[in-house]
Amino acid sequence: MNHQPFETWLLEDKNLSPAEKRELDLHLRTCSHCTALTETGLALRSAPVARPAAGFTLRFQQRLAAQKIAERRRRLWGMIVLLVSGTGLLGWLLAPYIFAVASAPVEWVTAGIGYFLFVLTSLQAFTEVIAVLLRMATDFIPPYVWMVLISALAGLGLVWTISIWQFSRAPQGVTA
Ligand SMILES: [Zn+2]
Numbered sequence: 001m002n003h004q005p006f007e008t009w010l011l012e013d014k015n016l017s018p019a020e021k022r023e024l025d026l027h028l029r030t031c032s033h034c035t036a037l038t039e040t041g042l043a044l045r046s047a048p049v050a051r052p053a054a055g056f057t058l059r060f061q062q063r064l065a066a067q068k069i070a071e072r073r074r075r076l077w078g079m080i081v082l083l084v085s086g087t088g089l090l091g092w093l094l095a096p097y098i099f100a101v102a103s104a105p106v107e108w109v110t111a112g113i114g115y116f117l118f119v120l121t122s123l124q125a126f127t128e129v130i131a132v133l134l135r136m137a138t139d140f141i142p143p144y145v146w147m148v149l150i151s152a153l154a155g156l157g158l159v160w161t162i163s164i165w166q167f168s169r170a171p172q173g174v175t176a
Contacts, residue, residue, distance in 0.1 A: 003027075003034055010037045 006027045009016060016024060028035050101108040138146075 001031060001033070003031065006031075006034050007037065010034060010041055013041060 006024050008014070009020070009024060014020075024034075028038060
């Protein structure tokens with residue numbers, strides 16, 4: 001059987017005119033060889049869809065790099081926005097105090113020192129109270145109760161340390 005020109009048309013994936021198409025259809029009805037060729041051609045034409053095109057890996061890597069840069073830029077902008085808004089908010093919150101201090105510095109410095117002294121003396125009084133309470137406790141509480149209390153505290157500390165350690169060991173997520 002003569003397969004020409006149909007074989008060439010099929011192999012070259014030729015764009016057929018309606019007349020040529022009719023001729024080919026007629027030939028395919030009687031020729032299993034060219035029918036098989038048609039099916040192979042269809043399979044070959046549909047294959048590139050699934051198969052990655054040449055340079056796919058390179059383009060993928062390039063796109064990935066571009067995405068990383070964009071991500072980094074987005075994060076940088078986010079940080080700038082956060083910093084600026086944070087500074088603005090802080091300034092807005094502190095502005096009245098800054099103006100007050102600027103308008104009456106001596107009074108504010110005096111008040112600040114007074115507050116500092118107040119905290120200091122309060123702390124002193126507090127530690128004294130604690131010391132007195134401890135002295136009283138050592139007089140009243142028998143030694144074995146102290147042993148129990150101290151071991152309980154040590155146990156709590158151990159649990160706390162382990163939980164912190166586990167928390168810090170938790171997976172950090174994927175950060176690029
Ligand atoms: Zn044929």
